[in-house]
Amino acid sequence: MSCWETIGQYAFRSLGHGERLLPRSDFTLCQQFTLIGSGMIWNIYFGLLSLVAGFFFANALAMAKASRHAWLRKPAEWFIFVFRGSPLFIQFFLAYEALVMLPRAGIVLWGLTVETSWLTKAWAGALIVLFLNTAAYSAEIFYGALRSIPKGDLEAADAYGLSGWAKFRRVQWPTMLRLAWPAYTNEAIFLFHATTLVFFSGFPAFQQRGDALYYANYFADKTFNPFVPYPIVAFYFICLTLLVIWLFGVVNTRLNRHLPANTRSRIRLRPQIIR
Amino acid sequence: MFTSCADPATLEGLSWLLCYLVTGKQIAFYWSFLTVLTLLAVTAPTALAFGFVGAMASRSSLAPVSLIGRGYTAMVRGIPDIVFFLFFVIALDQGIEWLTHQIRCPDWTEPVRQGLEFRVCPEAKVPPGHAPQVVHQIYGFALAVVTFALVFGAFAANVLLGAMQAVPRAQLETAESYGMTPRQVFRRILVPQMWVYALPGLSNLWMILIKATPLLFLLGVQDIVYWARELGGAKTSAYAFPHPDWRLYYFLVLLVFYLCMTRVSEIVLARVAQRLSFGQATAAGEAQRKAAA
Numbered sequence: 001m002s003c004w005e006t007i008g009q010y011a012f013r014s015l016g017h018g019e020r021l022l023p024r025s026d027f028t029l030c031q032q033f034t035l036i037g038s039g040m041i042w043n044i045y046f047g048l049l050s051l052v053a054g055f056f057f058a059n060a061l062a063m064a065k066a067s068r069h070a071w072l073r074k075p076a077e078w079f080i081f082v083f084r085g086s087p088l089f090i091q092f093f094l095a096y097e098a099l100v101m102l103p104r105a106g107i108v109l110w111g112l113t114v115e116t117s118w119l120t121k122a123w124a125g126a127l128i129v130l131f132l133n134t135a136a137y138s139a140e141i142f143y144g145a146l147r148s149i150p151k152g153d154l155e156a157a158d159a160y161g162l163s164g165w166a167k168f169r170r171v172q173w174p175t176m177l178r179l180a181w182p183a184y185t186n187e188a189i190f191l192f193h194a195t196t197l198v199f200f201s202g203f204p205a206f207q208q209r210g211d212a213l214y215y216a217n218y219f220a221d222k223t224f225n226p227f228v229p230y231p232i233v234a235f236y237f238i239c240l241t242l243l244v245i246w247l248f249g250v251v252n253t254r255l256n257r258h259l260p261a262n263t264r265s266r267i268r269l270r271p272q273i274i275r
Numbered sequence: 276m277f278t279s280c281a282d283p284a285t286l287e288g289l290s291w292l293l294c295y296l297v298t299g300k301q302i303a304f305y306w307s308f309l310t311v312l313t314l315l316a317v318t319a320p321t322a323l324a325f326g327f328v329g330a331m332a333s334r335s336s337l338a339p340v341s342l343i344g345r346g347y348t349a350m351v352r353g354i355p356d357i358v359f360f361l362f363f364v365i366a367l368d369q370g371i372e373w374l375t376h377q378i379r380c381p382d383w384t385e386p387v388r389q390g391l392e393f394r395v396c397p398e399a400k401v402p403p404g405h406a407p408q409v410v411h412q413i414y415g416f417a418l419a420v421v422t423f424a425l426v427f428g429a430f431a432a433n434v435l436l437g438a439m440q441a442v443p444r445a446q447l448e449t450a451e452s453y454g455m456t457p458r459q460v461f462r463r464i465l466v467p468q469m470w471v472y473a474l475p476g477l478s479n480l481w482m483i484l485i486k487a488t489p490l491l492f493l494l495g496v497q498d499i500v501y502w503a504r505e506l507g508g509a510k511t512s513a514y515a516f517p518h519p520d521w522r523l524y525y526f527l528v529l530l531v532f533y534l535c536m537t538r539v540s541e542i543v544l545a546r547v548a549q550r551l552s553f554g555q556a557t558a559a560g561e562a563q564r565k566a567a568a
Contacts, residue, residue: 085537086530089489093500094530097507097523193355200357200493217361224393226369230362238353 039212050130058138083136096202122203145180321424326431434476
């Protein structure tokens with residue numbers, strides 16, 4: 001069997017297309033590369049969607065935490081503390097157990113039956129947890145950046161007669177984003193790393209449709225040889241990390257385009273955010 | 276445990292709950308919290324030592340040593356840590372068995388890796404097949420500690436390397452002008468001064484370490500996650516204390532445990548930072564001076 005046939009069979013195995021049975025013996029390098037790569041689809045799916053959705057929620061949370069009103073500030077502070085203070089692993093477990101407890105038949109709301117069974121599936125349940133989690137971490141980053149906007153910038157905005165929404169949109173928010181961007185890049189990288197936890201916590205892999213680490217673990221269990229599948233996962237993730245750094249670097253250049261080249265903030269990878 | 280708990284079927288309400296909370300398995304659950312705390316207490320200094328060696332190696336003037344050190348510090352940057360956790364446990368286990376195999380059975384002719392199997396001679400099994408269960412558990416825990424120390428050592432090496440580079444160059448030059456050898460400069464000047472710069476990174480690392488402890492469960496250690504899943508699952512009337520699925524409540528307890536750990540650590544580390552920055556020419560030290568004046 002050639003490698004192209006294997007790719008045809010297993011390239012979309014993680015989504016349920018192609019060959020149903022996973023290889024059971026005579027594992028080839030090609031099979032491992034294809035299946036683990038197929039699992040990467042889920043890692044990218046979880047990472048990308050929760051990052052995009054989390055970005056907007058994080059902005060709202062950061063504003064709420066910086067608010068003068070206690071009824072807005074306190075809930076945001078608690079939300080951030082709970083999600084940053086506890087392990088993501090426990091959050092996955094807790095979310096899964098809570099979602100399983102919802103009534104099977106669905107909830108009747110105003111005469112409409114709302115289906116609940118899809119929430120216990122990884123594609124939805126784990127995505128919600130990751131979304132809330134990254135929102136909390138990013139909100140802390142954005143809040144920190146919001147607090148460190150130079151006083152001169154705000155005074156300049158006042159001098160130009162900007163206030164309220166106009167001041168926020170044209171001065172505060174862009175500056176906040178610019179200051180937060182290097183740290184936010186790290187957050188994005190480690191969010192992608194965190195997606196590997198999904199199928200190792202409460203959420204089961206339906207019909208063996210798992211992520212990259214799920215398949216790597218499958219191969220390592222079957223062959224008793226960790227020296228092939230895990231380096232393959234590592235290879236895929238290094239590629240993904242480089243891609244993320246490049247994409248965020250492009251945005252960073254755009255955010256800093258008004259500054260002289262030597263004062264721009266550069267993205268430095270700091271391994272500080274793991275969950 | 277209590278004599279009144281002898282027949283659980285007759286109990287009701289609070290006394291039932293009280294008896295339930297002191298059953299043998301529940302006590303094992305409470306002890307597993309100690310497992311987690313032990314892991315933290317053992318891993319933190321070990322990881323610091325690994326990190327120190329890693330940082331020293333990457334500063335070395337010998338090319339191969341510095342290459343190894345840099346490789347070690349770089350490995351955690353692009354790859355998810357959970358991959359290391361899964362990888363190192365098997366790799367270490369097989370590595371140890373392979374070494375003992377080489378030593379104890381030198382005339383074993385069959386290859387160790389036969390197709391899908393990893394097979395060493397019976398004398399080389401670690402721990403020996405007939406060893407009691409406790410030895411297996413301790414061995415598993417030790418493997419987990421080494422794995423944690425390896426991964427977090429790499430993180431610590433990053434932090435310590437940054438701290439070593441942050442010590443003002445003038446300090447080292449002064450020491451050199453006094454005629455100290457590089458070794459003396461390192462030991463007497465660089466190491467004592469670097470901790471102030473390393474503290475923010477190290478306290479961050481401590482928080483991460485706390486939050487990484489549930490991964491013990493993946494390494495096959497009977498930790499709090501294992502017991503929460505085990506005890507929380509629905510128990511039919513075949514058990515002494517039947518109850519529906521309580522995993523949600525068990526995991527809520529774990530969540531509260533971790534939140535408390537984080538909060539306490541935050542408070543303690545803030546105190547340490549306060550103490551360390553006293554009298555320092557930093558923004559925090561300056562703020563303390565102004566507040567006192």
